Structures are given as C-alpha cells and as structure tokens.
Amino acid sequence: DIQMTQAPSSLSASVGDRVTIPCRASQYINNYLNWYQQKPGKAPKLLIYAASHLQSGVPSRFSGSGSGTDFTLTISSLQPEDFATYYCQQSYSPPRTFGGGTRVEIK
C-alpha cells in the first residue's frame, strides 16, 4: 500500500498567516492527490482534487501544488473558520490511503 505522510501532525498559526501543509507519498503518485478539511464532529470536506484543482465553492485562499511524491496545501491568509484538520489522500493505486492529518491550531 502507498503510505501517505503528513508532518507535522499539528501546527499553530495566527489569523492572516500564510500556512503551508506538506504531504509526502511513499512512492510516485503523479498528481493523484486530494485534500480534505475536517472540523470537529463533522465529516471531511473536499478542498482540492488532482493536486491543484480547487473544488467548487472552496475559497480561493486555498491552493494545492506538487506532483510525484511531494505535495503542499497552502492557505494564503488564514481565517478563523480554517482552524481544522487537513488530510491528504492518494487515488493512484488501490487501496486509497490517507495521511494522518495536520491539525491547524490557533496561536
């Protein structure tokens, strides 16, 4: 199975900060990488698909980049509603696997 690594597992940031969240695959996955946001007690929500495509309705301050094994989710200016946990997920090879998540906390 392809292992997805997200480190750090948590980070602290302030409103207005630019935040970058890394994700690394254990092997080549082209651009078959998706990002989800999850708030406590809620289901994950799709933010970015195919590494860099913004899902409809998601604010443009979110962006994704990367290809191959290294990927990044960027929040250009952190807003109060963005404090949540972010997960990456690969669809290159079954089974689909998720990273362990990065929790974005208020500094």
Added chain:
Amino acid sequence: EVQLVESGGGSVQPGGSLRLSCAASGFSFSDYWMHWVRQTPGKGLMWVSRINSDGTTTSYADSVKGRFTISRDNAKNTLYLRMIRLRAEDTAVYFCVRMIRGVKPTLDWFDPWGQGTLVTVSA
C-alpha cells in the same frame, strides 16, 4: 442538494453483526461508484470498501475482507455495508462517500461525505 445520510450504527459485542445504510439524494445515485471510509482516533481515516455503479464489482480492505459485504439498491438510492464477526478494532465512525471520476483511470476523489455513523464493538 447532494446528500448522504448514514444510519444503522450502534454498540455490539465482539463477534456480533450490524448493517449500515446510506440514503442518497440530490443526484443520480445509479451513475456513481460508492465507498465506505472509516475513522478512528488512533488510526485516522481508512478506506473500507467500494462498489461500482451497477453493483456488479466490489473491493475491500484486507482487514475486513470476508467479514464485510458492500451492496446497493439503485431503486432505493441506498448503499449498504453488512458487517459480521465484528472486532474491537472495527470500532469507528463509518462514512459513506460518493466517488467522482477524473479524466484518467483511478484519478478520482470523494465528494460528498455523509455525516457518519458510529460503530462501537465492545464486551
């Protein structure tokens, strides 16, 4: 509005069984592959199973193979997960998700997710 609503979770003893349901609305259910994904505090998100649009092919995670059965009723717009011989490690929130296909094989993503249903396996 596209919506997925799970039900059927609960508490069960080890070795017991449950059937989860997921009612879909707001889209043409029979056109989409569907999946189950579970989440535990310790092990995060884990893909469990998937079924193709007409229900003829299925796939399972190794840890549930032989114990879980995914199925669907397109006439009722409902997805199911039958779980038998449940173990403590199956304790999780189970999410029903719709798979959206991209332009290349396996280029796909999950959207939306249901709200989840909690399964607790404990003596």
